Amino acid sequence: MQRRGFTLIELLTVISIIGLLATVATVNYSSSRVKGRDGKRIADMDAVRQALEIYSISNDSYPADGQKDESGLVLGGPDSGVLTDGGWSRSEGLTYMARVPANPGPWGADYRYVSLNRDGSHCDAAPCAAFRLEFFLETDLAGLEAGPFVTSPEGIHPATGEVAQQIVASATIAPESQFVARTGQVGRAVNAAAAVTVNNPNFQRATEVVAAPVATVAVVATTATAVSAAHIGSYLYLIFTQPFLLLRRKKGFSWGIVYNSQTKLPLDLAIVRLIDEASNRVSQTRVTDQAGRVFFFATKGTYHLEVRKPDFDFPSKALVGSKEDGKFANLYLGGRIVVPESGAAINPSIPLDPSGAEAPDARVLGNFLKRQARHAVALSGFFISLGSFAVARKPWMIGLVVLHVALYTFFRRLSVPKQPAQWGAVTDEQTTRAVTHAVVRLFSLPYHKLVETKVTDRHGRYNFLVGANNYFLTVSHPNYWKTESFPLDLRSVDHPQVIAAHLSLRPLTLPPTAEAAAVDNAPKNG
Numbered sequence: 001m002q003r004r005g006f007t008l009i010e011l012l013t014v015i016s017i018i019g020l021l022a023t024v025a026t027v028n029y030s031s032s033r034v035k036g037r038d039g040k041r042i043a044d045m046d047a048v049r050q051a052l053e054i055y056s057i058s059n060d061s062y063p064a065d066g067q068k069d070e071s072g073l074v075l076g077g078p079d080s081g082v083l084t085d086g087g088w089s090r091s092e093g094l095t096y097m098a099r100v101p102a103n104p105g106p107w108g109a110d111y112r113y114v115s116l117n118r119d120g121s122h123c124d125a126a127p128c129a130a131f132r133l134e135f136f137l138e139t140d141l142a143g144l145e146a147g148p149f150v151t152s153p154e155g156i157h158p159a160t161g162e163v164a165q166q167i168v169a170s171a172t173i174a175p176e177s178q179f180v181a182r183t184g185q186v187g188r189a190v191n192a193a194a195a196v197t198v199n200n201p202n203f204q205r206a207t208e209v210v211a212a213p214v215a216t217v218a219v220v221a222t223t224a225t226a227v228s229a230a231h232i233g234s235y236l237y238l239i240f241t242q243p244f245l246l247l248r249r250k251k252g253f254s255w256g257i258v259y260n261s262q263t264k265l266p267l268d269l270a271i272v273r274l275i276d277e278a279s280n281r282v283s284q285t286r287v288t289d290q291a292g293r294v295f296f297f298a299t300k301g302t303y304h305l306e307v308r309k310p311d312f313d314f315p316s317k318a319l320v321g322s323k324e325d326g327k328f329a330n331l332y333l334g335g336r337i338v339v340p341e342s343g344a345a346i347n348p349s350i351p352l353d354p355s356g357a358e359a360p361d362a363r364v365l366g367n368f369l370k371r372q373a374r375h376a377v378a379l380s381g382f383f384i385s386l387g388s389f390a391v392a393r394k395p396w397m398i399g400l401v402v403l404h405v406a407l408y409t410f411f412r413r414l415s416v417p418k419q420p421a422q423w424g425a426v427t428d429e430q431t432t433r434a435v436t437h438a439v440v441r442l443f444s445l446p447y448h449k450l451v452e453t454k455v456t457d458r459h460g461r462y463n464f465l466v467g468a469n470n471y472f473l474t475v476s477h478p479n480y481w482k483t484e485s486f487p488l489d490l491r492s493v494d495h496p497q498v499i500a501a502h503l504s505l506r507p508l509t510l511p512p513t514a515e516a517a518a519v520d521n522a523p524k525n526g
Contacts, residue, residue, distance in 0.1 A: 031139075034174065037104045038141045044101040044111065045133055045151040048075070051083055051097040052131060053153070058094060061127035063087045065115045070122045072112030072134060076102020080113070088113070109136035109148075109171035134159065136171040255293040256347035257328070258307065261316045262354055262444040262451045264326065264467025265496055266292025270309040274346065277302045277336065296346040303337045305350070312352035318447060319351050326468050327494075358450050361439045361476055368437070368455040423461040424500035426475055428507065434460025435505055438477040442499065445470035445487060464499040466490060471499065480505035481512045 056062050063083065065073040073080050073088060081100055085093025088100070103111050111133065116122060118129040133151035140146055148159035148167035159167055258270045268290045276283040278301060286294045307314040315334035319325055322333075332348035339346065426435045438456045442464045443449060451471070454462045464471075473485040483505055490497055506513060 034139050035141055037108065038137045038139055040101075040104050041108065041135050041137060042142060042144070042156070045135060045149075045156060048097065048100065048111075048113075048133060049151050049153070049155075055083060055085075055096045058096075059085065059126075062115055062123075062129070062131045064123060064126050064128055065113050067114075067122075068124065070114050072114040072132075074102075075100050075111040075113055075133075103135065107172055107174040108138060109134070109167050111135050132163070134163065134167050136167055138173055254347060255291075256295050256330075256332075256349060257292045258288045258294055258309070258350045258352060259292050259328065260312070260354065260451075260467075261318045261325070261351035262449055262469060263465070264328070264469055265465065266290070267309055267312065267352060268292060270294075270307060270312075270352070272350070273306040273308075274298060275304050275306060277304060294347070294350070297343055298339045298346055299342040300339055300344075303339065303346070304335065305332060305337070305346075305348075307350055307352065309352055311355055313355045314350070314352050316351040316353045318353050318449065325349070325351060326491075354449065354451055358441065359453075361478070364439050364453055365437055365455060422498040422500040423463050424502060426456050426460045426462065426477075426503045426505060428480075429504040430507060430510070432504075434458070435477055435480065436460060438462075438475055438480070438505065440503075441474045441476075442466070443472055443474070445472065462500075465496055466499055467496055468493050473499070473501065473503065475503050475505060477505060480507055 052062055064087065066087070067073060075088075078089075080088040082089070082091055082095065083097040083100055084091050084095045101111070103109060112135075114122065114132040114134070115128040116130040116132060120130070123129070130153060134148070135151070136148050137144055137146050144156070145158075148164045148171070149156055150159045150163065158164070258267045258272065259265060260267055266288070268288050270288045270292070272286045272288065272294050273282050274284040274286075274296045275281070283298065283303065284296050286296065288294050315332075319331060320333060322331055323329075325331060328349040328351070330348045332350045337346060337348075426438045426440065427433060428435055434456070436456060436458050438460070440454045440456065440462045442451045442453070444451050451466075452464055454464065456462050468491050470491060471488045473488075474482060475484075476482045483503060485501060485503065488499060488501075
């Protein structure tokens with residue numbers, strides 16, 4: 001029996017995901033702000049250096065800073081807002097920089113200009129043969145590590161000695177800058193932690209700060225790659241809108257349904273948009289639940305529907321010209337919908353055609369192995385977080401373990417359909433042993449349309465969940481003759497069925513049977 005809603009666990013999982021995404025977005029925003037400030041600092045230094053070079057060409061000297069010592073002149077202030085022939089503050093002669101930039105505070109350190117003699121000593125008055133621009137970077141950027149820097153006629157390079165100490169002493173770092181700086185050292189922290197024992201406090205700290213967050217990132221990154229952004233958005237949209245739609249449902253109301261035109265099974269997470277033809281704008285949007293249900297209450301007017309679901313095509317070409325499809329009536333295959341009065345329901349049956357073409361076995365197997373690898377890495381996040389708790393024994397790490405379980409459950413719900421309890425098996429005709437990584441394809445009749453493709457597991461198992469229709473199977477493996485099943489007539493069933501037939505493959509070392517030879521020479525299905 002299909003569920004008519006979502007469990008508390010699923011709801012809590014989605015709430016957890018929303019919290020995580022909000023946290024990630026906040027961190028990314030803070031990180032972007034830090035890098036934005038540092039990017040401006042590097043650009044400012046390059047612009048000021050170029051202006052100083054042009055000044056030196058015209059005046060055979062760099063401008064003096066007007067200070068008695070190497071404390072330097074803070075740039076961008078009232079006394080240093082412009083660079084002309086008269087120096088930093090006086091507007092006389094040619095202008096080399098109309099607006100001298102200041103440090104993009106409140107974080108970092110002031111831009112300081114120090115005029116120098118050729119030997120590196122402080123230059124009190126022109127002519128000055130060199131200069132030093134001091135600034136501070138909050139994070140690693142453009143190949144430069146966070147810390148104090150100076151710009152000279154030769155370019156940008158890290159500050160050293162007393163100059164570096166003075167810049168660091170005057171710098172202030174934002175909390176988000178400190179976070180970015182720590183995350184930039186994750187790799188070094190992990191390598192250092194591997195060299196000490198579990199009982200070492202430093203190792204425990206590294207585990208707490210590095211290993212546990214890395215595990216979280218691993219779980220999200222590897223599992224989320226299996227799910228399209230459209231699926232995640234559809235799922236969240238459904239969670240937040242379906243309760244309100246249920247409240248508006250009228251007594252005696254019947255739902256529309258979006259379903260697979262070949263298997264006759266409902267399709268969840270399909271996005272259905274109601275388009276007002278008068279304005280050509282989206283009037284309402286719905287996302288189907290696990291039962292494929294959809295409906296609209298519309299005002300008087302003329303509309304049409306747009307339906308989107310990854311790996312499916314709309315409108316259906318397989319049912320062109322049909323008004324009914326078995327138990328499905330009031331088919332919508334595109335076209336205009338006229339609503340004669342406000343408040344009328346739009347609840348058609350909407351078939352979608354599977355869009356998958358018959359890919360080569362090597363590609364099917366490659367995609368299968370990639371999914372298996374992602375699954376393994378996603379599971380590793382749970383064990384890493386569990387190990388981190390065993391080492392550091394911090395109470396909050398228990399919550400991290402629970403979060404991993406929630407993340408894993410959420411993404412599995414989106415990327416992996418629920419499997420039936422029944423399984424078919426593909427075996428070797430001679431040895432009766434299970435054939436691993438055989439490619440099993442399900443086709444519908446009479447159009448030989450590819451419906452779904454599965455790869456057998458290490459036990460040779462596979463299955464397909466289908467509705468009322470005619471089907472047949474093909475099985476292929478590099479070491480066996482390709483085999484095709486007899487047609488499977490399921491047109492009379494009134495509820496979803498599992499195709500789980502026992503199929504045997506004949507090794508290539510044996511001559512093919514007449515059936516296998518016919519399959520091998522048959523035209524390829526597209």
